[in-house]
Amino acid sequence: MKDKHASGAEVVAADLVGCRYRFVQRQRHPEVPPTDASVARTERLFAARAIVMDKLPTRRGFGDGRSRPFLRIDLAPARSGDEQALADAEFATLEALAAEATLITGALFRGVDEATGHPWRVSVDVLVREPDDSGSYLPVIVSNHRVAQPDRRRTMSAIATNRLGLSPALEVNYRHRHHVADGYRLGLAARALEELGLNSGRGGIIGQDRTMAFLAEDTSAYEPALTTALEAGWTDTPRRVKECATCRFWPICEPELIAMDEISLVLPGDRAKMAREWGITTVTGLIEADVGDPSALARAWRDGIPLLPRVDEVTGPRADVEIDVDMEAYLDQGAYLWGAFDGTEYTPFVTWEHLGGREEAGNFARFWRWLMARREAATQAGQSFAAYCYSANGENHWLRASARRFGGMRIDDVTVPTLDEVEQFIGSEDWVDVFTWVRRQLMGPGGIGLKTVAGEAGYTWVDHGFTGEDSVHARRLALGEDAARAQALREQLLRYNEDDTRATAHVRAWLRAGAPGLRPV
Incomplete structure (x- = not known):
């Protein structure tokens, strides 16, 4: 309308x-x-x-x-x-x-x-x-x-x-x-x-x-x-969509949606299309319809429950040597930070130079050499190895993109891997997406992103509320002329990346423990 x-x-x-x-x-x-x-x-x-x-x-x-x-x-x-x-x-x-x-x-x-x-x-x-x-x-x-x-x-x-x-x-x-x-x-x-x-x-x-x-x-x-x-044209009533999470009008729209008992509170965007075709337009209607997972999610939203199990017994991946990886990129210009947590120590590979040249290539090559060395050492010791990330789309994109742009380049004492090397690693059992384990076993009315799942598992970020959008802006200012401000933002970006790697490790441990604290469906 x-x-x-x-x-x-x-x-x-x-x-x-x-x-x-x-x-x-x-x-x-x-x-x-x-x-x-x-x-x-x-x-x-x-x-x-x-x-x-x-x-x-x-x-x-x-x-x-x-x-x-x-x-x-x-x-x-x-x-x-x-x-x-x-x-x-x-x-x-x-x-x-x-x-x-x-x-x-x-x-x-x-x-x-x-x-x-x-x-x-x-x-x-x-x-x-x-x-x-x-x-x-x-x-x-x-x-x-x-x-x-x-x-x-x-x-x-x-x-x-x-x-x-x-x-x-x-x-x-x-x-x-x-x-x-x-x-x-x-x-x-x-x-x-x-x-x-x-x-x-x-x-x-x-x-x-x-x-x-x-x-x-x-x-x-x-x-x-x-x-x-x-x-x-434009509608005269709100519906929850993905952009609501960062919209300035959400504090106004959310009460309207709650008063309407709008189904998009549980099934945002096009996810409610089929339900609307059935004539279901409210959360209450979705609960009463008793149509499996959507109805369970609606009940969870009503009761303030962030996560629900999909399976009777929750499990998580395990290896003898485990590395948790998280990457930070600036827009589509390049990846400037590859962070790794080995269960004890966080190791960042970072460049604060402009992206697209030798600095980015060398930084990626140093990260790759470190990760492959840890993998090789585990193999030589007869141990299983796994590198983990949470939702691999971003990491996979920049692994491939970095190899396409810089593959084979020699920078000082390191060489950038070729695309074939990267593809072999991505396709191996040694590269594990923790999000796929979560998606198979858990669901939640607010999604199953890392912040939601790790928060339910008891993990807290040092810089609470700092988001991926914030990190993009911080990266730009971290290259600015104000030295004190740039240094503070660089430290914040490193903390944010470290927290993401530690949160991924925390989620893995929580899954392996059977996700204690989850309420049954």
């Missing part, structure tokens, strides 16, 4: 992704400030834009010729909620277009969706005038996503950031990685340029590689999804 509270407010691309109630709540409760995590994400995006702005050309270089004038116009950013500033920014954008500037930064467009009447707004980090005498513009946005992945078998078009407005696109061996919010931004930008008769039909995204703008050759491909998202 569309909500009247949202009808007059301008929609931005982020409003069309995820929760369909957040936009409504923002209009109802403008007094609620953004969360610290949201502020940190905004700061990271501002920092990314600043890097890009510094890389953009300011004039034609030697060899570019002088037949065409080069004009760069940098527009002042407008703060959301300041109507006069937004109107001024829109007018300044139109003036810059009329001046036929080669590059326009900080552009802002506003429009109204014809089908729904929704007013919308889109900021475009860079507008690049096409060199083909059409007068059209290429919209380029800056994103903190990884927007393209190296791929020797595929090609796509790209322009170096420092050559935007100066050079044509080149074919590079990458494949596009689509992110919905980025697509919506480019779709809205294309709509705005189309209304002005200046749409080139192409769009660009500068992602975590700030040196390259990767091109989408046909922005009209974004239109169907954009239209569908706008037509979907």
